[in-house]
Amino acid sequence: MSDKTNLRTECPICAKPSGAAAKPFCSTRCADIDLGRWLKGNYAIPGQDGEATIPANDSNPDADITFRDDD
Numbered sequence: 276m277s278d279k280t281n282l283r284t285e286c287p288i289c290a291k292p293s294g295a296a297a298k299p300f301c302s303t304r305c306a307d308i309d310l311g312r313w314l315k316g317n318y319a320i321p322g323q324d325g326e327a328t329i330p331a332n333d334s335n336p337d338a339d340i341t342f343r344d345d346d
């Protein structure tokens with residue numbers, strides 16, 4: 276039995292044939308990209324709800340009125 280055909284994998288990042296050095300990715304670079312995405316997604320989800328909207332407490336409607344001092 277030969278497993279060689281079973282070992283053929285595509286890089287999940289760029290869809291190139293995966294390399295032996297960084298399976299299942301084609302290179303360590305693509306492995307890095309995937310890891311980065313993974314970590315980002317992991318950390319982004321918990322924080323997304325809390326910081327979605329910032330109430331504009333600083334906006335004062337009265338501040339729009341300007342007095343002209345024509346002397």
Ligand SMILES: [Zn+2]
Nearest residue numbers: 286289301305
């Ligand atoms: Zn790749």
